[in-house]
Amino acid sequence: MTKENTMENEVKIVAQVGDTKIAETDVLNYIRNMDPQFAQQFHSEEGIKQIIDELIRQELLYKDAIENKMDEEEEFLKVLEDTRSSLIKSYAFSKAIEGVNIDEKEVMEYFESVKEQYKQPAGVHAAHILVDEEEKAKEIIEKINKGEEFETLAKEFSSCPSKDNGGDLGVFYPGQMVPEFDQKAFAMEEGEISEPVKTQFGYHIIKVIEKTEEKEANFDEVRENIRMELMRQKQQAAYLEKVNRLKEKYPVQVF
Structure with missing residues (x-):
């Protein structure tokens, strides 16, 4: 065979x-x-x-x-040439950035220069009950003060979709909520329940479940993100360097 x-x-x-x-x-x-x-x-x-x-x-x-x-039809040959041109451009780009690599030392040095950006700010884990009228909010607060469960009241009265989770909003950080809500929540203590807080959405009763402290950036957690960002930067630099050299060879005019 x-x-x-x-x-x-x-x-x-x-x-x-x-x-x-x-x-x-x-x-x-x-x-x-x-x-x-x-x-x-x-x-x-x-x-x-x-x-x-x-x-x-x-x-x-x-x-x-x-x-x-x-x-052999003219329309097909035009499509073929357009496709060929697009493929060549894509291939030429890949060749222009070929060989770009990032080593661990570069990743670490870049991390040191930008680690403030990766710092996790202090956060608040809170729940809320949202209603349209201040008087209604005060009535609900009275119920809470008499021992009724915050989560149960949220499910019954809140107009926010978070009601399905007992009003739980999860953890949020400065600037993620509307200013009035944001300022009040970060000024409260763990376990505290607020008086009605007015925002553009209505009146909120805020319950602070937990407060998290500011956390320094962890290199291991952000290493891959930094590596990808560095790779993008170096590839972009290699691409622009190649293009700038080609501009000297092929004059460019913009009309």
Whole structure:
């Protein structure tokens, strides 16, 4: 048996259109190029059959197009040239940034220069009850003072979607809430419940669940983000350097 025959036996042929064979690898490559979530529905015997049918249809169209010399039509040649131009530009860009690397020392040095930006500010974990009228807010506060559960009252009276979680807003940081709410929440103590706080949305009863302290940036937590940012910067610099050299060779005019 020749080497060619051995290789052909190793490749599983799943269909044939004229003299063109469709291999199992063609099916796998077709699925691999799909969006992963969409591709999941084809990971079955029926799904594979659908892919094979689609590859057959595509091959039939291809053969018909070649036979009718569609590849020589002016419109097709224009599309082909546009596609070729786009691919060359994309390939040229990848070559321009080829070889750009980031080492651990650069990542650490960059982290030291920007770590203030990665510092986590003090935060507040709070819940609230939002109503339209101040009088209603005061009535709810009375219920709380008499021992009724804040979370239960939030589910009953609050107009904010957070009512489903007992009014829980999670942890937020300075500037994330409207100013009146923000200022009051950060001035309160853990476990404290506020008087009605008016904002553009209505009247809030705020309950501070927990306050978190300012946290220094952790290098291990942000290393990958910094590496990606540095890579972007260095690739951009390499790209612009290449383009600026080319401007000397090919005069550019902007009209």
